[in-house]
Amino acid sequence: MVPIGGTTWMLLLAAAAGCCCLVVALAVGRRMGPVAGTAWGGLLWSIVVIGLVTLLPPVDHPGIVPASQHQTSCSWDIGGPSPGGFWIFGGGQQLLNALLFVPAGLLMTVAFSRWRAGRLLVPIGFLLLASYSLGIEEIQLHVARIDRACDVTDIIDNVAGAGIGVLLGLVLLPVLRPWRGRGRGAARLSP
Template structure:
């Protein structure tokens, strides 16, 4: 767990610096939304690709699963060792910020009508890629599961919906660059 928390801390520092850098060229809402989106995506990677336990079990090559579980609902456990509650809810919730920040980050530009759906497809593809890596890297004590892909994708969709509401409230398209900013 310490490795995971250290990874999240590194992501936070890098995204803070990215936000400060973007702030020189973009209005605050857009700069911080872009930095937050990058951070959310990076944190998903840290949370899902860091070994589940401090000392992962050794899985012999012949015991390694060859395919992703297509049994909708399993093999994920009901609880998760960091946050109480269902694994499926956690899988969904972890993608919500990325979906919401995607919308807010793109809302400033007219291209958002194309960027948001493409970004949503990108988040779904990211979920599939993570599950594939979990299958290929069996030694990290993670399981490839179609349920995770569905739950992650649903979280991204819910996040996009929340992002649409946030964009209406924050109105990043109305933000004017301050002195020294372009855009």
């Protein structure tokens, strides 16, 4: 049995992670400037929050979830069991799944675009976010105690959200200009 779960624990752990990530943001900001510090601290925090929201049981003390009653394969029903249908964010859970990954995509783009290698790092970061989503669904499939279900629709929504975040990050780059800041080696990602 997992002793913690539900919204209260998710919020408490997200707040604790936020404090730790604030320290990271301040440390990185001193070295690379405030935009880079905020991007790195925010990226780390958003990744932790995604894990908390998707890997903690949805209710406090879910009890014992027998492995025999847990699903044995991932649902390939595009649209899945969540309400509101499907095609890019029909509603409810699907919209939440997408919105959960938007900040990670945006902040990753801003953080990685500080360097000239950003043209390579941003697509690699996007693939890492997609892999993170896949890994979460694998854990949900194999760990019955967290009482979560694996669904391909979640992966599609997560990756779409990360993609929207990357696009928003690219749009905001000329305004945020993460290549400007303290520290030597600050280089601009040329358009």
